[in-house]
Amino acid sequence: MIEVKNITxxxxxxxxxxxxxxxxxxxxxxxxxxxxxxxKTTLFRCILDLIRSNxxxxxxxxxxxxxxxxxxxxxxxxxxxGFVIDFLTPEEYFQFLANINGLSKxxxxxxxxxxxxxxxxxxxxxxxxxxxxxxxxxxxxGIAAALIAKPDVLILDEPFNSLDPSxxxxxxxxxxxxxxxxxxxxxxxxxxxxxxxxxxxRIVVLHEGGIAHDIHTEKDTLKILxxxxxx
Amino acid sequence: xxxxxxxHQWKQTKRSTIFQKNVVVNIVLGFFxxxxxxxxxxxxxxxxxxxxxxxxxxxxxxxxxxxxxxYFAIDFIIRFFIQNLPVMSIQPYLHLPIxxxxxxxxxxxKSLLSIFNYFPLxxxxxxxxxxxxxxxxxMVAVVWIISVFLLMLSMNFLxxxxxxxxxxxxxxxxxxxxxxxxxxxxxxxxxxxxxxLSAVVFDELATNPVMIVIPIIFLIVIYxxxxxxxxxxxxxxxxxxxxxxxxxxxxxxxxxxxxxxxGEIIGVELKLFLRHKRTKSILYMTPLFLLYGLFxxxxxxxxxxxFLKIFIGWFITGGLMYNxxxxxxxxxxxxxxxxxxxDIDMHRYFKMKFVVALxxxxxxxxxxxxxxxxxxxxxxxxAVMYLYNxxxxxxxxxxxxxxxxxxxxxxxxxxxxxxxMGASNWLSMIPAMLFPVLLYVLFDWFGLPYLGLAVISxxxxxxxxxxxxxxxxxxxxxxxxxYKMAEGFRLR
Numbered sequence: 001m002i003e004v005k006n007i008t009x010x011x012x013x014x015x016x017x018x019x020x021x022x023x024x025x026x027x028x029x030x031x032x033x034x035x036x037x038x039x040k041t042t043l044f045r046c047i048l049d050l051i052r053s054n055x056x057x058x059x060x061x062x063x064x065x066x067x068x069x070x071x072x073x074x075x076x077x078x079x080x081x082g083f084v085i086d087f088l089t090p091e092e093y094f095q096f097l098a099n100i101n102g103l104s105k106x107x108x109x110x111x112x113x114x115x116x117x118x119x120x121x122x123x124x125x126x127x128x129x130x131x132x133x134x135x136x137x138x139x140x141x142g143i144a145a146a147l148i149a150k151p152d153v154l155i156l157d158e159p160f161n162s163l164d165p166s167x168x169x170x171x172x173x174x175x176x177x178x179x180x181x182x183x184x185x186x187x188x189x190x191x192x193x194x195x196x197x198x199x200x201x202r203i204v205v206l207h208e209g210g211i212a213h214d215i216h217t218e219k220d221t222l223k224i225l226x227x228x229x230x231x
Numbered sequence: 232x233x234x235x236x237x238x239h240q241w242k243q244t245k246r247s248t249i250f251q252k253n254v255v256v257n258i259v260l261g262f263f264x265x266x267x268x269x270x271x272x273x274x275x276x277x278x279x280x281x282x283x284x285x286x287x288x289x290x291x292x293x294x295x296x297x298x299x300x301x302y303f304a305i306d307f308i309i310r311f312f313i314q315n316l317p318v319m320s321i322q323p324y325l326h327l328p329i330x331x332x333x334x335x336x337x338x339x340x341k342s343l344l345s346i347f348n349y350f351p352l353x354x355x356x357x358x359x360x361x362x363x364x365x366x367x368x369x370m371v372a373v374v375w376i377i378s379v380f381l382l383m384l385s386m387n388f389l390x391x392x393x394x395x396x397x398x399x400x401x402x403x404x405x406x407x408x409x410x411x412x413x414x415x416x417x418x419x420x421x422x423x424x425x426x427x428l429s430a431v432v433f434d435e436l437a438t439n440p441v442m443i444v445i446p447i448i449f450l451i452v453i454y455x456x457x458x459x460x461x462x463x464x465x466x467x468x469x470x471x472x473x474x475x476x477x478x479x480x481x482x483x484x485x486x487x488x489x490x491x492x493x494g495e496i497i498g499v500e501l502k503l504f505l506r507h508k509r510t511k512s513i514l515y516m517t518p519l520f521l522l523y524g525l526f527x528x529x530x531x532x533x534x535x536x537x538f539l540k541i542f543i544g545w546f547i548t549g550g551l552m553y554n555x556x557x558x559x560x561x562x563x564x565x566x567x568x569x570x571x572x573x574d575i576d577m578h579r580y581f582k583m584k585f586v587v588a589l590x591x592x593x594x595x596x597x598x599x600x601x602x603x604x605x606x607x608x609x610x611x612x613x614a615v616m617y618l619y620n621x622x623x624x625x626x627x628x629x630x631x632x633x634x635x636x637x638x639x640x641x642x643x644x645x646x647x648x649x650x651x652m653g654a655s656n657w658l659s660m661i662p663a664m665l666f667p668v669l670l671y672v673l674f675d676w677f678g679l680p681y682l683g684l685a686v687i688s689x690x691x692x693x694x695x696x697x698x699x700x701x702x703x704x705x706x707x708x709x710x711x712x713x714y715k716m717a718e719g720f721r722l723r
Contacts, residue, residue: 048568048571048572049571049572050568050571050572050714050717051714051717051718052714069574069576069577072572072573072574072575073574075572077572079568080568082565082566082567082568082569082720082721083566083568083569083572084566084569085499085565085566085569086565086566087502087503087506087507088499088502092502096495096498096499097573099492099495100492100495100573100574100575101573101574129506149574
């Protein structure tokens with residue numbers, strides 16, 4: 001599904017990302033962990049064609065993401081606040097995305113209905129612009145927006161951060177359901193080892209831009225990771 | 232404590248992205264400021280020295296005093312729209328063991344640094360030296376200049392108060408504005424005479440120098456009012472100028488819906504303009520752009536100046552478009568990543584910018600057709616410059632806009648706001664203004680003004696004919712620049 005080939009990114013003479021080969025299969029739930037500055041967000045930005053890498057290429061469904069924009073039609077993503085249009089209300093923003101993606105009114109209603117629990121009554125009908133929502137609620141909007149077009153690939157950067165405990169649990173449910181029922185390929189980064197081992201079947205540890213570990217999640221994975229990150 | 236405030240403030244200014252990155256902007260700004268400063272210095276000195284010859288029949292000081300009240304009224308109105316409030320983001324200091332009063336004192340005294348408090352001195356000091364001290368005595372001149380200066384500082388604090396009230400109680404500000412305008416209107420109909428009042432009040436200073444205590448008391452009182460007002464409202468959410476606003480009801484425009492994805496994006500762009508301070512202040516300035524001609528066209532003496540005719544034609548039909556295209560992508564710096572990752576056709580997105588520019592310029596052209604009242608030639612110049620704007624300038628600006636990668640904070644006003652401006656924005660003035668003006672002046676010089684107009688409009692027509700090719704080319708350029716732009720926009 002997604003092939004990373006010889007990707008390097010250099011900022012001011014420092015290599016922040018160097019991945020010779022990484023392939024993510026269709027339907028795989030892929031977790032990315034690593035300390036600050038390990039290159040998680042940079043890798044995601046490269047996959048989303050937001051950064052021009054110094055070498056290499058990223059292939060999504062056989063097409064180079066920097067040469068074709070085909071991937072946009074089946075990839076949903078939320079990395080940071082820059083991914084939402086913050087002067088719209090959540091309703092306006094979802095409506096906008098629905099129209100962009102060619103969803104009918106029924107599709108949109110179904111979607112909003114599915115996310116009712118996830119929103120926990122704090123998003124819709126509040127008569128607030130997204131910029132005036134709390135950061136946790138902004139994140140809810142961003143994650144939901146990433147899912148609106150029923151993507152085959154979902155990319156989330158630290159989705160559990162700044163969400164309240166209930167929403168974290170709901171998000172995990174949502175992600176598991178996407179994995180089991182819709183066979184969505186998921187790329188999720190997290191600082192929370194518990195969450196990521198729970199949701200992802202494969203975990204890659206990044207260190208200084210390179211892959212330090214590539215593990216299939218099993219019972220003792222959490223322990224291995226905790227040992228790896230222990231100081 | 233104040234020392235730390237000043238150090239932090241200095242660092243904040245010095246480290247703000249605009250000062251660090253934009254050498255060009257700083258040089259150009261510095262150049263303009265120096266020129267304006269010199270002009271005021273020379274003009275003020277001249278006016279002060281020659282004032283008594285302008286109105287030989289009147290007592291020079293009384294005459295000057297009679298305009299002071301008008302000056303304060305107009306000064307206040309201008310300040311209201313342009314002068315920025317002293318903002319020091321006080322939030323990081325509130326939880327520290329610092330006395331509230333020192334924070335407030337610093338905040339207030341910072342407003343004194345505004346250039347508005349000092350520029351008028353370049354006229355007032357020469358008046359004091361050459362007029363007041365001659366007519367009365369040196370002592371009176373000193374009293375006079377100090378009093379007027381103190382009043383100016385009072386105006387400064389009055390403004391701070393009024394602007395803060397704007398957040399708490401907008402109605403009071405409205406009444407206050409009506410009061411000032413009402414005074415000016417009544418004065419112009421001769422119901423009251425502000426000139427007489429002004430002359431009497433300020434002449435009193437000359438005959439009775441003890442009166443200097445009045446401006447002193449006034450200054451202290453207005454400072455105390457500000458102080459206690461701020462002291463009661465030291466909570467960040469109350470100090471914030473832009474509170475969480477109520478959601479407006481811009482319903483989606485049916486016509487735009489029919490345009491499909493392009494219409495959707497235009498709809499968002501509309502909301503962008505209506506929901507941010509910076510873009511809104513551009514919209515408020517629209518009448519200024521459109522009515523600009525009224526300053527020039529009624530005056531015979533301007534009608535033979537070749538370059539002015541081109542310039543005004545450009546400004547009226549293209550000024551707004553220029554403003555829009557210069558920051559075509561910068562306006563969206565906040566959510567540029569969203570545009571790049573959602574399933575938006577980049578080619579169409581790019582074309583949309585051109586369509587909006589076309590619509591804006593066409594609106595300006597049509598709305599200003601009534602200028603034909605000042606002669607057919609005016610309309611001809613407008614039409615030529617309109618063609619140039621939409622057919623040539625638009626493409627050049629779109630090209631240059633892809634080089635601007637400075638993030639823009641839309642919650643600040645537009646006047647004197649250079650944030651988000653890059654070198655490309657200054658460079659773009661060359662094709663925008665200089666090029667057509669020079670071209671026309673050149674043809675005019677050889678006695679072929681109409682050929683000049685034909686050449687300029689031909690450029691526009693050719694651009695429109697090849698618009699498809701040009702947009703294709705520019706969209707490719709945009710796509711190759713997008714990484715650099717996105718990277719710059721991400722820097723907060």
